[in-house]
Structure formats: structure tokens, C-alpha cells
Amino acid sequence: MLQIQDVIRAYLPAIVFVVLGIGLGAVFASLNSVLGPKPKHARRATAEPYESGLPSEVKKTMRFGISFYLVAMLFILFDIETIFLFPVAMQLKAFGTFALIEISVFIVLLFVAFIYVWRRGALEWK
Amino acid sequence: MTGLLAQATTKGPPINWEALSPFIALVAGGCIVLLVGLARSAFIRRQVVPVLTLLTLGATAGLGVWQWDINEGIVANAMVVDNLTLALTMIFVAGGIAAVFLSWRSIASAEAGEGEYYALMLMSILGMLVLVAANDLVVLFIGFELLSIPLYVLCATHMRREQSLESGLKYLIIGSVGSATLLYGLAMLYGAAGGTNYGDIAAVAAEMADDTLFMVGIGLVLAGLAFKASVAPFHQWTPDVYEGAPTPVTGFMAVATKAAAFGVIIRLFVGPLIDATTTWAPAFATLAVITIIVGNVGALGQSSLKRMLAYSSVAQAGYMIAGVVVTTQLGIAATVFYLAIYVVMNLAAFAVITARERETGLGDDISSLYGLGRDRPFLAWPMTIAMLALAGFPVTAGFFGKIYLINAAVNNGYGWLGVVIVVGSAISLAYYLRVVAAVWMREAPAASTSLSAVPIMAGGSPEGDEAAYAAGREPGADVGRVVSEDFGEPSIITSGPRISQPEVIFVAVFCALVTIAFGVYPEPLMDVARDAGEALQSLR
Amino acid sequence: MDLIWYLIVSALIFCIGAGGVLTRRNPLVVLLCLELMLNAANLALVAFARAHGDMGGQIFALMVMVVAACEVAVGLGLVVAIYRRRLPIDVDELRELQG
Numbered sequence: 213m214l215q216i217q218d219v220i221r222a223y224l225p226a227i228v229f230v231v232l233g234i235g236l237g238a239v240f241a242s243l244n245s246v247l248g249p250k251p252k253h254a255r256r257a258t259a260e261p262y263e264s265g266l267p268s269e270v271k272k273t274m275r276f277g278i279s280f281y282l283v284a285m286l287f288i289l290f291d292i293e294t295i296f297l298f299p300v301a302m303q304l305k306a307f308g309t310f311a312l313i314e315i316s317v318f319i320v321l322l323f324v325a326f327i328y329v330w331r332r333g334a335l336e337w338k
Numbered sequence: 339m340t341g342l343l344a345q346a347t348t349k350g351p352p353i354n355w356e357a358l359s360p361f362i363a364l365v366a367g368g369c370i371v372l373l374v375g376l377a378r379s380a381f382i383r384r385q386v387v388p389v390l391t392l393l394t395l396g397a398t399a400g401l402g403v404w405q406w407d408i409n410e411g412i413v414a415n416a417m418v419v420d421n422l423t424l425a426l427t428m429i430f431v432a433g434g435i436a437a438v439f440l441s442w443r444s445i446a447s448a449e450a451g452e453g454e455y456y457a458l459m460l461m462s463i464l465g466m467l468v469l470v471a472a473n474d475l476v477v478l479f480i481g482f483e484l485l486s487i488p489l490y491v492l493c494a495t496h497m498r499r500e501q502s503l504e505s506g507l508k509y510l511i512i513g514s515v516g517s518a519t520l521l522y523g524l525a526m527l528y529g530a531a532g533g534t535n536y537g538d539i540a541a542v543a544a545e546m547a548d549d550t551l552f553m554v555g556i557g558l559v560l561a562g563l564a565f566k567a568s569v570a571p572f573h574q575w576t577p578d579v580y581e582g583a584p585t586p587v588t589g590f591m592a593v594a595t596k597a598a599a600f601g602v603i604i605r606l607f608v609g610p611l612i613d614a615t616t617t618w619a620p621a622f623a624t625l626a627v628i629t630i631i632v633g634n635v636g637a638l639g640q641s642s643l644k645r646m647l648a649y650s651s652v653a654q655a656g657y658m659i660a661g662v663v664v665t666t667q668l669g670i671a672a673t674v675f676y677l678a679i680y681v682v683m684n685l686a687a688f689a690v691i692t693a694r695e696r697e698t699g700l701g702d703d704i705s706s707l708y709g710l711g712r713d714r715p716f717l718a719w720p721m722t723i724a725m726l727a728l729a730g731f732p733v734t735a736g737f738f739g740k741i742y743l744i745n746a747a748v749n750n751g752y753g754w755l756g757v758v759i760v761v762g763s764a765i766s767l768a769y770y771l772r773v774v775a776a777v778w779m780r781e782a783p784a785a786s787t788s789l790s791a792v793p794i795m796a797g798g799s800p801e802g803d804e805a806a807y808a809a810g811r812e813p814g815a816d817v818g819r820v821v822s823e824d825f826g827e828p829s830i831i832t833s834g835p836r837i838s839q840p841e842v843i844f845v846a847v848f849c850a851l852v853t854i855a856f857g858v859y860p861e862p863l864m865d866v867a868r869d870a871g872e873a874l875q876s877l878r
Numbered sequence: 879m880d881l882i883w884y885l886i887v888s889a890l891i892f893c894i895g896a897g898g899v900l901t902r903r904n905p906l907v908v909l910l911c912l913e914l915m916l917n918a919a920n921l922a923l924v925a926f927a928r929a930h931g932d933m934g935g936q937i938f939a940l941m942v943m944v945v946a947a948c949e950v951a952v953g954l955g956l957v958v959a960i961y962r963r964r965l966p967i968d969v970d971e972l973r974e975l976q977g
């Protein structure tokens with residue numbers, strides 16, 4: 213006969229995950245309305261169905277702006293770097309603190325790249 | 339923090355931090371240079387960033403000297419730091435320092451942003467270090483790409499000149515084909531050996547020498563590395579890319595990449611694949627002959643100095659293969675010796691080309707050297723010495739370089755390869771002496787001797803840009819001004835000692851002096867090369 | 879399944895990629911074909927790793943993925959730089975949509 217505590221214990225991670233997920237989502241959604249920029253009058257872009265800078269009606273002559281390529285390239289680079297975390301995760305138990313330090317060095321290097329990209333203005337939408 | 343580190347080192351893989359220090363210095367220096375390059379102040383960008391780059395390179399060389407004679411595997415045997423690695427490190431650093439001096443006032447570094455330009459250069463040098471220190475196929479590939487990718491960008495840094503961008507893209511595509519070929523070969527070697535460490539490969543090399551998988555792997559690796567070392571018939575990209583890239587980058591690429599490619603060829607083929615010599619040595623010897631012939635014949639008809647030096651570098655690669663094929667310590671020592679003097683000979687030539695490109699606005703055409711002998715002895719002599727050394731004249735280091743290579747070839751049953759080297763050198767006299775003749779026997783064109791105006795507007799031509807920038811003007815600004823002020827005040831470029839560029843002349847003169855010094859007394863350099871050769875203990 | 883089939887597929891992909899690089903003119907397609915060549919090697923690496931029961935090949939393949947991404951990013955950057963020199967791309971339409 214299963215005890216109710218056992219059931220709760222078994223599902224505890226899932227419950228924590230769901231609660232955290234909902235909670236964090238709600239916090240960020242509400243933070244956006246508190247901290248986000250408030251234009252005096254609604255701009256055209258915010259009235260668009262997809263508020264992404266992409267026009268929803270596309271004309272035949274439309275070209276993608278250079279910024280799309282730039283952001284896409286930066287995304288690929290920073291995204292793919294997470295691959296390096298997987299082998300470390302596999303060997304985490306064996307290496308312990310060493311793995312932590314190693315990954316910290318790796319993240320610091322990525323951070324240098326990020327600072328560079330940011331200060332160089334590559335993240336500004338032109 | 340130290341306690342934490344000590345604890346970490348006990349638990350992690352064995353890492354020899356002291357032997358790793360040259361690598362760490364380059365990484366740290368590269369990051370600092372990149373971030374300092376973001377500064378708004380033009381002084382910091384134009385002066386402090388190159389100085390920081392020089393300091394980083396100096397620190398790397400110093401740490402390398404400190405670790406001399408260490409000879410051990412570091413980072414769980416994935417890399418080996420021995421005298422071969424460190425000797426080649428000195429060569430890379432020398433090439434890097436010269437490239438920094440040549441780039442100091444170049445328009446390419448200003449257009450790309452100084453921080454990026456010099457950080458890319460440092461990262462490329464780091465890749466070369468990793469490549470020649472690699473003792474594992476994964477590290478080899480990482481080093482190979484870390485060396486190549488920054489170079490693709492560096493080739494394209496002269497962004498206002500379409501040729502430069504195109505040479506960058508061309509180099510990227512051909513270089514990537516080379517690295518994909520190399521990678522496929524590495525995959526085959528891994529499949530045959532069952533492990534990525536060189537030790538695993540060495541263990542099976544003797545019994546697998548006739549295995550199809552293993553042979554295909556060796557062939558593909560050979561082709562991939564031949565692309566990078568510009569060994570014929572994989573050399574076709576070399577002249578185009580050398581011509582299109584900014585001259586300081588070309589100089590850097592010509593010397594440092596060549597040294598790195600030969601470093602890894604020695605490390606891999608004369609290392610774990612030594613027991614399969616019968617498989618690869620005939621192929622390599624054939625490539626050497628083809629390369630020497632193609633390079634020397636191709637250089638004959640070139641009027642662009644950079645194209646000529648590109649073909650000449652192909653030919654020199656052919657000479658150096660001879661030192662690798664013989665698989666003796668003597669051969670390796672001769673190759674390292676030749677690489678070292680190859681660096682100084684070529685840098686002297688590229689420094690003169692850089693200087694003349696800025697002064698004349700004629701680009702790298704051979705006519706930019708006309709009349710140099712009378713007007714500019716400090717440029718004429720280095721160019722003459724460099725050309726004579728490349729041809730292998732006595733009293734220059736090039737003479738001893740060739741003697742050692744031929745000696746090594748003859749001593750191990752490759753006498754015919756020695757003969758090919760001699761024949762190749764004889765052909766090469768034709769085009770090297772043509773340059774010497776252009777320096778001393780041709781009169782400068784009338785327009786430049788009289789110092790009268792050769793009006794070239796900045797922005798009008800890339801060469802004019804280079805000259806205008808070196809003279810201390812902003813080329814971009816000039817374009818706007820010229821247009822808005824109704825073509826008033828065009829920038830005037832003259833052929834004469836107007837532009838002060840002491841650092842370029844210093845590089846030229848220094849390299850020429852080193853070439854002569856080692857031509858008279860090669861023993862110190864030969865001792866270093868011998869140490870490097872002895873690092874490969876499995877050889878005779 | 880036998881190792882040889884993986885190798886055949888990987889060799890085919892490699893040849894398709896190499897053929898594409900040699901024959902196609904569009905730089906974007908050439909970059910795609912380069913990716914094919916690298917990924918063919920990846921397939922071979924992973925197949926060998928499986929056959930030998932060794933993790934080294936899988937780690938190698940992960941490293942190759944990162945390197946391939948870097949190469950393509952640099953390639954795309956150069957292509958964009960060249961195109962930008964030749965035909966200025968009209969971003970006026972997008973400028974209003976910065977919201």
C-alpha cells in the first residue's frame with residue numbers, strides 16, 4: 213500500500229518544476245509591464261501581430277535587413293558553445309571541482325566575447 | 339583560490355601549468371587586446387593595442403624560453419611541449435612581432451578595428467602553438483581550425499578593397515575544403531586505431547601500414563595538410579590569396595602558417611606514423627618534386643611581387659618536404675633551421691613591399707622597386723639580401739639552409755631529391771635576380787624621381803588609400819572631403835622618403851642583418867634546430 | 879548494423895559535399911556543401927566510436943560541430959560583407975518597425 217507521503221515524495225521534483233515554471237513565467241511577464249519601456253502612444257510595431265520587427269505583410273521586393281544575418285550568426289555561435297557543456301556534464305562526478313573551475317574559465321571566455329559583441333554595437337538593431 | 343586550484347589539480351587530469359603557460363599567456367593577451375580595442379580613444383586603439391600585442395608575444399616567447407628542455411606531455415598527454423614545439427613557438431612569435439610592426443600604420447588594421455585585428459592575430463598564433471603541440475587528433479583539429487579561421491578574417495580586413503574580401507572568402511572556402519579533407523582522414527585514422535591519442539595510432543601503425551582504411555586516412559590527412567602548407571598540387575589558392583590579402587597579413591601568413599603546417603607534418607608523420615613510413619614517404623617525395631618544379635616555374639612570369647613570393651613559398655615548401663621525408667633527426671633539424679631562416683628572409687622582403695606600397699601607390703608591382711638602389715639604401719639592401727638568401731647565395735643564411743637540407747637528403751638515400759633541390763634553386767635564380775635587377779639597375783620612373791605629384795585621391799584606389807593612411811590622414815574622411823569640396827585638395831602621393839615608417843624599415847633591416855649573421859655563423863641557430871630534432875627520440 | 883554501411887553513407891555525403899564545392903557558384907550553397915563534408919566526417923567518427931566502444935570519437939564530433947559553426951559564421955560574414963559592398967540593402971522599410 214503506497215503511503216501518501218511516498219507519492220508526494222516521488223512527484224516532488226515534478227511539482228517543484230511546475231510551480232517554479234509557472235511562478236517564474238508569471239514574475240517575468242509582470243516584470244515586463246513594470247520595468248519595460250512605455251511609449252506614450254502605441255507605435256505601429258507594437259500593434260503588429262508579431263512584435264518582432266518582421267512586417268506581417270510581405271511585399272515581393274522585400275529583403276531581409278543585414279541585422280537579421282548578424283543576429284542569426286551571433287545566435288549560432290553562442291548557441292553552439294553550449295555543446296561543450298555536455299561532455300563535462302557526463303564526467304561531472306569524476307572531476308568535481310576541477311570541472312566547475314574549467315567551465316567557469318570557459319564561461320569567462322564566452323563572456324569576454326559577449327562584452328565585445330555588446331560594446332561593439334552588434335546587438336543594436338539597425 | 340590557490341587552495342581550490344591545488345585541490346582541483348589533484349582531482350582533474352594531470353596538467354603541467356608551467357608548460358601550459360605560453361598558451362595561457364596568448365589566451366589572456368588576446369582577450370585583453372580585444373577588450374582594450376573597444377576604447378574610444380584613437381591613441382589607445384592605434385598605439386596601446388599594438389604595444390599590448392607585442393607584450394603578449396614577448397611574454398609567450400619568454401615563457402617558452404623558460405620551459406626549454408621540458409619535453410613532456412601535458413594535459414593528460416593531449417599535448418606535448420618539447421623543444422620542437424618551443425622552437426616553432428619562437429618562429430611563430432617572430433613572425434607575429436614582425437607582422438605587428440608591419441601592421442602598425444596599415445589601413446587594414448584600422449578598417450577592421452585594431453582590437454579585432456591584433457586579437458585575431460594572437461588567436462591564430464595560439465592555434466599554431468596548439469597545432470604543433472598536439473598529441474591527440476582532436477587537439478590537432480582544434481589547433482588547425484584555430485589557426486585558420488582568424489586568418490580567413492585577417493585576409494578580408496582591408497574591407498574597402500573588394501579584392502581583399504574576395505581573397506578572404508576564397509581562402510575560407512579552399513581552406514575549409516582542406517580542413518574537411520584533413521578531418522575525414524583523421525576520422526579514418528581514428529577508425530583504424532580505435533583511439534584519438536597519437537600513442538594509440540603509433541601502437542597500430544606498424545601492423546596497419548597496409549590496411550586500406552589506414553592508407554586512405556593517411557592520404558587524406560596528407561592532402562589536408564598539403565593545402566595549408568601550399569604544397570603542389572594543392573597550392574592553387576596561394577598566389578590569389580597572397581595577392582589579395584593586406585601585405586602585413588600576407589607576410590604573417592607566408593611565414594607563420596608555413597612553419598605551423600610543417601610543424602604538424604613533422605609531429606604527426608615523423609611521430610606516430612613513423613612505422614608506416616613505407617606508406618607515405620614515396621607520396622611525399624613525389625609531392626616534393628612536383629612542388630619544387632611548379633613553384634619555381636610558376637614564379638618566373640609574375641610581375642606582382644606578392645604573387646612571385648607566393649610561388650616562391652610553394653617552392654620553398656618543396657625543399658622543406660625533403661627534410662621531412664628522410665625521417666632522421668638530421669632532417670628534422672635541417673627543416674627547423676630552414677623554417678627559421680625562411681621566416682627572416684621572407685619578412686625582410688614583405689617589409690620592403692609594405693614600405694613601397696605605401697610610398698608609391700603602385701601596389702606590389704615590381705615597378706614599385708625601380709630606382710630603389712639609388713634613393714633608399716635601407717630598403718634596397720634588405721630586399722637584395724632577402725632575394726639572394728631565398729635563392730641560396732653563400733654568405734646568406736639561405737645557403738646553409740639548403741646545404742643542410744641537401745646534406746640530410748643525401749645522407750639517407752634521397753640523393754636524387756637533393757639534385758632536384760639544386761635544379762630548383764638554379765631555376766629560382768631567374769626570378770630572384772630579376773627583383774635584384776629592378777632594385778639596382780632600373781631607373782625610377784620620371785614622375786617619381788622628380789617627386790612631382792602623382793595625384794591619387796584617397797579612396798580613388800586602394801593603393802592610394804594605403805599611402806594616404808600611412809601619411810597620417812583618414813582615407814574615409816578624405817573621400818567625403820574630396821567630394822564635398824569639389825575635388826579640391828586631392829591627396830598627393832609621391833615616391834620619396836616622405837612617409838616616416840621607421841618600424842617597417844626596422845623590420846626589413848633587422849631581418850636582413852639576421853639573414854647575414856646566420857649566413858656567416860649558423861652554429862647558434864643550428865644548435866637550437868638540433869635540440870628540436872632531438873625531441874623526436876624515436877628517430878636516428 | 880554493420881559498420882561498413884555507415885562508412886558508405888558517410889563517404890557518399892562527403893563526395894556530394896566535395897562535388898558541390900567544386901561545381902556550385904553560389905557562395906551560400908558552397909558553404910552548405912562544406913557543412914556536408916564536415917558532417918560526413920562526423921558520421922564516420924560517431925560510427926567508429928560506436929564500433930570501438932570509445933567515447934573519444936563522440937567528443938571529437940562535438941568539437942567538429944562547434945568548429946563548423948564558427949567556419950560558417952565567418953563565411954556568412956564575409957558573404958554579407960561582399961554583398962553589402964555591391965548592393966546596398968534597403969533597410970528603410972524596417973526602420974519604422976523598431977518598436
